[in-house]
Amino acid sequence: MVKKLFEHKAPYQLVQILRYLGFTILCLLLCVSFITEIVVGLESLYLIPFIFLALAFEEKIYQKVEYHYGKEARQSAIFLVDIFLCSLFVAAIHALIIPSFVLICALLFFATYTKVPKFIVLSSTIIAVATFYFSSVLFFGFEPYLQSSSRELNILSLLFFMIYISLFIYYQQYQYEQLQQENSHQLDELNRYLKLNNQLARYAPVQLWQSIMRGEFEARIEYKHRKLTIFFSDIQGFTDLSENLIPDDLAFLLNDYLRHMTEIAKHYGGTIDKFMGDGMLIFYGDPNSRGEKEDALACLDMAVTMRQQMRILRERWIKMGYTSLNVRMGIATGYCHVGNYGTAHRMSYTIVGRDANIASRLQTAAQVDQILISEETFNLVKDEFLCIKHEPLILKGISEPVKSWQVVERYHESIEKYRTWFDFESKGFNLLLNLDKTPIYDYPELIQVMQEAIERIKLQQQRTDQEGAVMLSKEHMVQITQSDQASSK
Structure with a gap:
């Protein structure tokens, strides 16, 4: 019964129900006190219709207070x-x-539960004292106060207080x-959302959807x-191979190749x-x-690593009975337009952009x-990579011949002697x-000039000490001495 009372109710509605229940209890206690107590007069019963009239019309006032000042102001007004x-x-x-003490405890419990601000609780004492005094003067008279009530009224007051507190605690537990349940449902929805998000993210660049999730990209x-560095690659002979393989084998080769290349790109x-079938378009510089x-440099490192990985894949595919496959790659750097194209x-x-076409x-x-x-x-990577110059290429869709270089490998000790650029x-x-x-x-x-420079540096090294001062030979010392003697004469 109590659970059905609380079902499908908003928190403020449930608090209102408990308040109505509490004031109904007060009215019952007022009737009992009139019957059992001599000090309670007939005029006290007039308070019962006033309480219900106040409860009937107060909701509109609370709604206006909440609309203008917020929920915290609503709770303070109710209190x-x-x-x-x-x-x-x-x-x-x-x-x-006993009834007054129980009522004060119930009010403090309500203020604590609904989180009424402390300054409202403290200022409410002024309202309570003023209301008590003026109502006594105008309506209820100055009978002896703080008397002990009857046993029946004390028992009912404590019983109703326990029922009121129990309902509050039950409501809190409910x-x-x-x-x-809501947290569990939201957690399930969040996990479902994350799974869907991870699945949808596979259809877009990882940097792009991460920027969208962080709110950096719309x-x-x-x-x-x-300015981007653009990379294009494809498998040479893959089109011819597709005519000789069944779709399952073709799909296996393609997915195996793309899986390894994607991990390297990431x-x-x-x-x-x-x-694009067996082709890939990758770029650096955005987002x-x-x-x-x-x-x-990162793009060329990726390309060299892909080429090395392709050699491993090729050997494995040959052992599995497939034809030898090779990869071709093109890289260009330049300004391009990057962003979202299409419709809403x-x-x-x-x-x-032009450089994207050049890379392709x-x-x-x-x-x-x-x-x-x-x-x-090449101008960006020539200090780090060994490259071989090609003859200018006439490329489809490009009006002028394009200068190109073939990337051999990144410089290290074994190929340092093949460097073509020195800057010191x-x-x-x-x-x-x-x-x-x-x-x-x-x-x-050039060799003669360099050798002469080296010999001159060696001679200078012999003539200077570790502090950089020039050391004179014995012949120079004798000549200097003779010159000094002649000048003194």
Whole structure:
């Protein structure tokens, strides 16, 4: 019965029901006190219709208070009205000890439960004292106060107080169970949302949906101008292979290849734009960028790692009975438009620009396991990667010949001797050597100049001490002595 009373009720409605129950108990106690107590007069019964009239019209006042001042003001207003009505009740029963004490405890319990501000509770004492005094003067008279009430009234007061507190505690427990159920439901919904989010995130670049989840990016039609390093790749001969394999084997090869390449791209922080059959479009520089040079280096590190991984996959596929497959890659750096293209109902996050076309054409022009890069990419990575210069390429859709380089490997000890770029500067010394732009017929003269410079540095090293002072030989010392003697004469 009590549970049905609380079902499908908002918290403020349940508190209102408990208040109505509490004031009904007060009216019953008022009737009992009139019957059992000599000090309670007939005028005290007039308080009963006044209480119910106040309860009938107070809800509209509370709604206006909540609308203008908020829920906390509503709770404070309810508490002050209760103080006023309870003060009238105490004056009507001439402050009988046990009923008055029980009523004060009930009010304090209500104030604590509904979290009434402390300054409202303290200021309510002024309202209570004033109401008690003026109601005694005007209506209930000055009979002896703080007398002991009858046994029946004391028992009923304590009994009704226990019932009132028990209902409050039951309501609190009921509300706690409801919150537990809501939290459990919300947790299930959150887990379901996360699962769906993780599934949907696989259809968009990880950097993009992370930016959306953090509120840094909005799904609307817009684009921006950014300098990007763009990577294109595909499997050479895959189209011919698709005609000779059943769909299941073809799907296995493609998914195996894309799975490994995607893990490598994620490791190096690339934004995976799209898969185009066996082709991949990846770019660096948006939505996150580490700088133009660092983006280009990360892209080439990714490409070299993909090429190495492809060798491993190729050996495994051959052992499984599949044809040998090779990868081709093209990389270019330049300004492109990047953002959302399409309509408000269906959009795609991608890039548009001349350098994106150059990267795609370089990939098409690359040979087996080759990585071709544009001139601007080469200028960013030439200090870190060994590259071989190609003849300018005539690419489809590009009006001018495109200079390109083939990436061999990142510089390390075993290939340091193949470097074609030297740039060293120190105090009194500056070396800038670019072998890619040095004609081969100038090599003998360069070698002679470098050898002469080395011999001069060695001679200077012999003539100076560790502190940098020039040391003179014995012959120079004799010449200086003779010169001094001649000048003295």
